Amino acid sequence: MFSLKVNGKKYNIDASTETPLMWVLRDQLGFTGVKYGCGIGECGSCTVLIDGEAARSCTIDAGSVQGSDILTIEGMPEDHPLKQAWIAEQVPQCGYCQPGMILQATDFLTRDPSASEEEMAEAMDDVICRCGTHPRVMKAMKKAAKQMKAKGGAA
């Protein structure tokens, strides 16, 4: 038994500390916005924020992030500039990759809301989308970046 702090709330976890964080979040805690894609750290669909940094939860032992702040898409405020921009630009198609896409973008733009389009594209390049939404991802990121820049990166 160990505990995790997810989306601002503490949970007791009844699992081996070596269980991949992705499965604890999905199966034990019901945060199904964390998507299983490849299971080997290659696709980005399981991305969450750990202490503000994007991380692929399929490759992380759940017990190793005790004491950290874990954020899934469910914990992101609805009025966050990135969520709003995603809706405005109608980014998702099937939606499967999108939670990971948004959280990767959140990490990147929070650190550098003044990034160039090229830098944004590079930051998002290894989050795989089989529906080809990357052009709309870029539009949404540019839109959100303006607001995040005005707030000094914080959102």
Ligand code: FES
């Ligand atoms: S499921 Fe974790 S990176 Fe693909």
Ligand code: FES
């Ligand atoms: S929206 Fe379908 S995989 Fe990205």
